[in-house]
Amino acid sequence: MDAELVKTLLHFVVGGFLVFLAITVVRDNFGSRLNRATGGVLFFAGLGPLAVAIDSIMQQPAPGTGGSAMYNLYHMWELFFPTLVVFSWYFPVDRLREFRHPRFRYFVFIPQVIHLILVLFFFDIDRLLVTVSASEAQGGFSGALMRPFAYVLQIMLLLIGYIISNQAAIFGSINLLYVAVAVYFLESGRRLQTNPRLVPQTEAMVWAVRLGIGLYVAGLLGSLLAASTVTEEVREAIFLAAALVGTVFVVYAIVRHQFLDVRLVFRQSLIYTVTSAALVGLYIVIGVRVTEFTRPLFGERAEIVGYILIILMLLLFQPISNWIDGAIRSMFMRTRSDHRNIIERFSRDIISVFDPTELRRKIEDTMKTAMLVEKVFFVLYDDEIGEYAILPSDDYARRTIVRRDDMMLRGINLLDRPTSYASLADYGEGSSLADTLTELRVKLILPMKDTEHLLGFLALTAKVAGYRYSPEDYNLLGVLSNQMVSALTNARLYVDSLERIRLQEEVTMARQIQLDLLPSQPPSLPCSVICAVSEPSRTVGGDFYDFIQIDGRSRVGIVIADASGKGMPAALLIAQIQAIIHSEVNNGNSIAAMLRNMNKQIALSTSSEKYVTLFYGELDRETGEFEYANAGHNYPILVRSNGDIELLEIGGPVIGAFPFMEYQSTRVGLSPGDVMFFFTDGLSEAMNEMGQEYGEQRIRDFVRSNRHLEPDDLMKGILDDVRAFDPSTPPQDDTTIITLKMTTRGAVLDERQVQDIR
């Protein structure tokens, strides 16, 4: 193999591969401007080496010497430079959108087209000059006709001749200028690029241009400035290297960084082509050289050994090819952008994210990096407000509510897969959501539905740099949307559970505060024995009791109350009641006035369905007289020592239901042995498995028949009886009991005893 043949082969292979690459890139997505521009760059870059190779095969004179129209087609490759400029306007930032007249971009081709015309039609300028001179010198009619034009033609031809003889310098400079412009746009575009997926793509493409163009410029300047030292061969080798380096980087960008968002199939076939071609090339070299290696070892039998080796190599071709293919594939194809990888990474990433904002960020990042989506908008159902809201990607806190009857929302509710926004046009009429989505330049809707509801949807704008959504993208989005639904649901449940824990903590704290409000022990009075108990149900309850020492009087206040409902509202109401009672008692108001004031305050400050049943009485330690008012509370039982029963029912309606109510109080005299039994409805309404209530009558009977017991034992006895009747634990409702038994008619307390009361 002589050097000329190797050179021709190399030119042919490099040029052919570039053209092949150009055709494949354009065919992969003909609709994309970027693909067409890249294809153009690759095609014209490939034309140069191809023209040299074809020319060499046809045994034409070497380049630069001029001579034939066929040879001068070689200059077509210069269209590479304007194409590169156009490419740099598309990638990585599409600047053509800003152009007022995008068609003017074709004007950049003018110098190279002129050059082409010149070298194709005026390459043999001397012959043209001779023809023109001959026509002029000719006598007769035609000579006379030609004479006036001949001078102009001669001047023009001389000018063209000058240009042609200096074409390398003139058009080389123009090409260099174009290179500078293209590099400027690529570099500035690279700095503008923020999409993490596009940054490495841009880097690889910029390197392709830097190295390829750098080598070309070096070769061109070398031959211009130091023509004597840089031979034609060296210059050509440099140009060839430029094309080769550029190609390698373009292929690298496509395969490794999915430049042009090309499909997996294309990238795999590209790898297959490259590895197969490399292996075949290696085999040809070995095949040609095999006898050179075998002859010194095997002498005469070298030929046979050579054949055996070749057969062995052929048998091993497929396994070796597969191995190389697999190795390269594992090195290049496991990129972040492969769909399987995206799904794996996405599900791994979002499974542990429970913060809704963080989750939205992750989803948005995946859409932007894996799918090259320019912008992502979330339209999600908000549990708090019970509406759908648009959350712009730059600020999730700024949300726009979507009307529930919006036509577009209804249309999206019918979707079960990613759908192009354009196909929803029928639902756009009169829809403010549609107006917003159109304004945001949304191209694709990704619905997110669980088994029953539309949780919301993602609105995706176009992909960056004009890439289109492929059928594979639609499939991928379908899979991702399912994962997003589970992630969003998990996040919501997690937030709910946190909220529940927080509420539980608050309830526990409230329960503690409520217990602290109850007196730690009943007062010890010389005239009577009092004991009290409050058994809570599972939540914060509405039961309350208290004993109040009244300043300056020989009276002790006893209060038992039950707020309607349960939980925090009841607890808060009770806290309010306690504060009012203490303040009213210390103001020295009568019991009736006290309840009237309390009722008014509570009724005006709470809604009417919140009320308290309350019993308040004051025992005079000296006289044994008991004055009370019952505000709608279960009637306390007074069992006389002889077994007679009186119910303490005088008073007025419940506290807090209606603002203007009157209450009346009354007095009863107490004697030794008399028992007063106060309770809340948790005791009377305790219910057995048959659905029967313990009931007030049973309480009265129990107290009457056990009136001789100490208050403590009486209380324990009735609690045991009720628990035997209704064994549910914890009790269904709060149960509070106060038992008071008169021991003497009354006595004056000393100061120490007064202190003991609280």
Add this chain to the structure above:
Amino acid sequence: MKLSDRIQDDVVILEPKGKIMGGPDASLLHDKLYEYIEKNQKRVVIDLAQVDWMNSTGLGILISGYTTLRNNQGELKLANVTDKIQSLLTITKLVTVFETHDSVEDAIKSFER
């Protein structure tokens, strides 16, 4: 609680059934009342014949209904009050507030007077 409603002689008759125990029951009755108030139907009788049981929250619902109607210049009366509810009204002394009647017809007639 289930709630059915009808109009008889220009009076709204609400018929709760089951237990009145708060929770969703409250909004059920409340929404229904507002529905009629908006239609300017403000004379309401609650027929308690089919109510088995009512707790303190349930009583709160009745109080709320009474207040709502009264604040809208309407009137709420109770009919067929069962023993259990009667005893609740007695203990809480709301018998003085709620007007009760032995039958729906009596309650309707009481509006005509």
